[in-house]
Amino acid sequence: MPYVNVRITKDGVTAEQKAQIVSEITQTLQRVLGKKPEHTHIVIDEVEPENWGFAGMLTTEFRKQQGD
Incomplete structure (x- = not known):
């Protein structure tokens, strides 16, 4: 049973993007x-x-330093 934990910064990632990652x-x-x-x-x-x-x-x- 593989278990993968993906950690990302919370920056408005959509449900569709998350579904694509999982898929x-x-x-x-x-x-x-x-x-x-x-x-x-x-x-x-x-x-x-x-x-x-x-x-x-x-x-x-x-x-902030990068201008993002």
């Missing part, structure tokens, strides 16, 4: 590893940008 990851596990889709679990965790840090700073601060 494509499931298809990849089926194609590459022969895993049954009905046994595959995908969990998407959305994290607020101010709770995600990299490059020594919070995502919100990094984006």
Whole structure:
């Protein structure tokens, strides 16, 4: 039973985009590893940008520097 946890920043990702992520990851596990889709679990965790840090700073601060 594969379990995949996808963590992304919460930035207005649509339900359709999430469905596509789940579908494509499931298809990849089926194609590459022969895993049954009905046994595959995908969990998407959305994290607020101010709770995600990299490059020594919070995502919100990094984006400000990048002009996003």
